Amino acid sequence: MQKIQPSPKSANRAALVERLREAGILAILLLGAVVFSFLVPSFFSVDNAINGIGLSAAINTIVAIGLTYVIITGGIDLSVGSTAALAAVIGADLMQRGTPVLLAVLIALAVGAVAGLVNGLLVTRVQLAPFIVTLGTMTFYRGLALSYTGGQPILSLPDGFKRALGGTVLGLPIPLVAALALVALFTVFLKFTRTGQYILALGGNAEAVRLSGINTNRYITLTYVISGVLAAFAALVLIAQLGAAEPILGSGWELSAIAAAVVGGTSLSGGKGNVVGALLGALLLSMLQNVLTLMGVQAFYQLLATGVIIIGAMVIDRYTRGR
Amino acid sequence: MQKIQPSPKSANRAALVERLREAGILAILLLGAVVFSFLVPSFFSVDNAINGIGLSAAINTIVAIGLTYVIITGGIDLSVGSTAALAAVIGADLMQRGTPVLLAVLIALAVGAVAGLVNGLLVTRVQLAPFIVTLGTMTFYRGLALSYTGGQPILSLPDGFKRALGGTVLGLPIPLVAALALVALFTVFLKFTRTGQYILALGGNAEAVRLSGINTNRYITLTYVISGVLAAFAALVLIAQLGAAEPILGSGWELSAIAAAVVGGTSLSGGKGNVVGALLGALLLSMLQNVLTLMGVQAFYQLLATGVIIIGAMVIDRYTRGR
């Protein structure tokens, strides 16, 4: 009997294989980096890695963390971009009117939380499909953001705010540091808290979790709130850099963030996903954009190259993982 | 014991309940139409029904049929808009160069089929996630379409072609007739052929279908081919209306078509879906747009209203179905 039991060693091996998924993309990232370093002169530099790729990946990473949570439960959140815009214009407007920066930031995050809560309640209480709910709120929140400002951008943000979220710490841009910190935080939260475990289990089989006496609705709603708050935070980081908040900000974020999450190994059918993967996915997509810009590739060919590289990376990933 | 077995009567009743889903949206549509006819003077007219609602619903319906098939198997096709553009510019270019209209149309449809085939093979053979595959090809096909024409529109299409697909038959615009015919065709195909049944079964339990000795890959691939061909056909219908083809055509189609399918009762987790629902969903969305324009609602408030009405319709639908 002993002999057919997988030893703890082989269990660890299984865990290792799971981790290979991340490793695969990491490998692709590194491989890409090496190839591009030869192809593109200015690509290989600490500055480009941090301020070129890292910084532009930061926003997408932050949004993708939230989407990873939502997707793990088997849901989807299309409204992140609109939520971001709404939080951004409200926060910026308050700052412009002289509200203390910290308070305005907190209110903007609260706006994100409420937007997420509405999504979550419609999904869990009214039991509508997440796609439809967030398609509806995507439109609705955008409409709110546009009517709030009358379609105008809000231009003058306090310098304190811009420095706080747009500056650097230890030579690293704050958005990047924030993204990395959030990745760490939400990785730990997913893997080492009860709530995180429920979120993962939910995606695997919500009914089983419910029958285990767990209030699944609460945890599902929570993921939408997280997604909303992170979208709002990403918006704040962005407007601190751009120095302006416009109500059309964030359009298309949902697609980039879903792409980052999925490239990073989160399964759209739920139950599986990891936050580090979302970071790697976002980095891969940013690196791609960065290289194409540095190489000065023409508009049409950028599209061709983007398509080929996304699929190519996934194919490589697929085969390095074996099976 | 006899008494507690579901009787044939209750089986029919079950089928009826299933149909209520469609009926629910139909009811919402009709209710909306009646209300709007009173509210908005110019709403209730044949001209408005055909030109204001019909055309945009027709194109969306055709695309949504294909997406319904793909979604039923648990997949997704984001590349429909780009596929449409590619097929449109190639077809239009051929016609402009004097290729016989019928041949050019067939080639355009073949382009759609090949685009779908590539998606299907990447999903089934390489086993990549449909979302990523079609996100990649969405970008790639768009790049192809743009580089094919150098970004220029193709303006002069043969009159024969414009009349054939853009004209009217028995007073009804051909796009609308084509959409209705396709809805009928693909409803029958899904419900009354072996292939259609396998496609439905696949979404319900792919493993069980495989265990029944059925080549599941073939049927999954087929749905992407169908989606590609229908996108190409929708593109042809559109360019016949417009009298011109341009490579940026079709952007955003995926979202409207997914929305139509989902509003019509297709479940994004697969296994459930019907083509008539896609039609009703497309009509509902078009009617909404039309009414808001007729009422002169401004863009920002249109967004608000659209969001509220989409969710509202789904909530009504949810509660009329009971449970």
Add this chain to the structure above:
Amino acid sequence: QTFSPDTEKSRVASDQLVKQFGAVPKPAAGVQIGGVMKALSNEYWQLLRTGYLKGGTKYGVKVDAQAPSNESDQIGQLSMMNTMIGKGYKALLISPQSDVNLLPGIVRADKTSLVINVNDAVAPTAQHFVGNIQYDNGVSVANYLLKTFPKGGQIAVIEGQAGVYAAKQRTLGFKTTLAKNPALKIVASVPADWDRQKAFSTARDLLRRYPDLTAFYCNNDTMALGVVEAVKASGRLGKTLVFGTDGINAAYDSIKKGELTGTVDSFPVLTGEVAVEVAVRLLAGQKLPKVIATPQALVMKDSVAKYEQFKK
């Protein structure tokens, strides 16, 4: 064979209208004019709408302007136009999302209402076009650079969405003109899809690769303002010049602050007024040239005050 306002022979500058065709005739009572806008999500289109309403008051007609809720809903815009045709406007001022998406609407409207294409995509079958000459947008910035940097320099272009008429023409005008001095080298020309965030990160990448970049030319102001932030973040404010296009309010503010170098203002409010004027003239039976070119000007810090009066 394609109609392009930029090269069209039958053309008149809008400030010549009164001189050539006399005062604006009084419209019949109750005439309504409809506007089918491209979208309202960019300030440019809102200003154009303001112009329509102003023109309506000025010339005594009622103007309704509507916009689809996003910039790439081409069939939606067509349905919107169809819907508005059904409502019986005497003239429709259309700003198509693409060159071709409103063509059937133009055919349908032919029987009932007059159609005027107002900026920036060009419907080849439109009878009249009111708007600025996109090609010249690029030319004026290029001329400024030719004059200011005769010894040459490195220039980057931030393009609008690939395949869009305005983006193509502006870039073309810029590049063609700049080619007069080969020492002014275009080192990069990449799209940022009219998007501030994309323009920002693209510009950062470019500044890293070309730290001594002389100037950015951007296809619109939204992107230019994103580029300005990138230039600031790289500490090159004042060293790398940034030019935008459109002349939105935010661009003026930025110019006044000394951040944005300049914008090619195409005076959207004025354009809107002119479009209404043209409609009123045509409805009164006047024969006008096919293209009514609206003014444009490169606005820079020294000339802001002069042009700001048109912003009201």
Add this chain to the structure above:
Amino acid sequence: MLSAQHINKSFSGVQVLHDVQFSLMAGEVHALLGENGAGKSTLLKTLFGMHLPDSGTLSVAGQPVVLGSPRDAQSQGIAMIHQELALIPELSVAQNVLLGNEGREVLNYGQMQARVRPFLEQVGLNVHPATPVKRLTIAQQQMVEIARAVARQARIIIMDEPTSSLTTHEIEQLYRVVRDLTARGVGIIYVSHHFDEIEELADRVTVLRDGRYIGTVQQREVTQDQLVTMMVGRELVAQTAPPARTPGAVRLEVRGLSGDGFRDVSLQVRAGEVVTLAGLIGAGRTEVLRAIYGADPSAGGEVRLEGAAMSRRTPADMMRRGVGFIAEDRRHQGIVPDARVSVNMMLTSWAKGKVGVGERDMLRVAEPQIQQLGIRPANPNQIIRRLSGGNQQKVILARWLSAGCDLLLIDEPTRGIDVASKADIYALIDDLAQAGVAVLMVSSELPEVLRLSDRILVMREGRLAGELAAADASEERILALATGAQTHAKDPAVA
């Protein structure tokens, strides 16, 4: 007609089958016996082309074959009834029975239903062929699976625990079907943990233990005890009735509960008492249990826990009040398939704050449970989907045992569990009752009902038909109440 020699199979380095052999003759029923996780399903899956063996040979009708997919197996005339149901819920009974076997491209539903009817009759399934499968009970679905295998006209039918969710009546039907088939020369491989079925049907029996071939014997020549010894490597002493217990205060009281599929059910369960809901398939027992737990809404009536009324119940409320629930459909309502054994075991404990989520915390709780229940492989990090069915069931039991509860609702506690483990689980339930836990369970296995219950409530057509105390109960009396027949006039359907 089918033979397998020297079959070896391992999964990610763990060998599951060691040099196993098996053969099947035309017209025979060959039973495959072994404990949970012994490798029965794995062997059958290699015979059906779902797994390629690492080494070994297969031959059909004397010809060596390589079965690379279920398609290959089907073309060799092999059909299989899977341990986990493999039906398409959205399709009708007729469509499921004929799936992959429709014949023409264009479907004619009338004709399909007509084609299917004889098979449904043959298995005694009295539902309309147009009924969607998702609306059938598990037992009915199981009969659909059987009808499907029969409809395949296969020469070899593999049945992996076909009776694990059937009641006596359907099992009788199945016997009849099997005899029909063997009379026509079909060979049947039969896996079951029930010795009475093996005794009734099997010609030969092959026993596996720990993935090794132990031997093949003529069924008639061995006793049940000998088979058990072959299976578990030691002798088991069977017990047939519960130990004497003295129930305490009323813990659960249900008054006039009604809902979908049942009406006006009243019952009580006391601390330290095991009460069973018995009855035929579709009698509404599952529904009652789910309604008590708040898993489904109920239409009327009252549920009280230790005297306190629980109106608007949810599973979370009930769990917090010390109620546990183990659902009937393990795959869809029990396990989180892609999660590890430890996570599956901890779900409820976490909610009660009994364990942290650290690896060490989990091991501290999981390891003793794995030991106590004999879960194999004894690896808390294994993905539960890869466990044998019986072992999955034990993990779910462990979920509630580690969390602790005062009232446990169990639907079919030993579905798919082997004799040895069954005895363990019975002992466990005894221990729970001894410790004062109230147990309300649903079971379709009459020996199990008699072995465990202090009281038996029999349901018929959604209503309580009667109550039997342990001392008065017998299989006949339970059946009589369940079918509504007079005590001695035998119901022809049951005979």
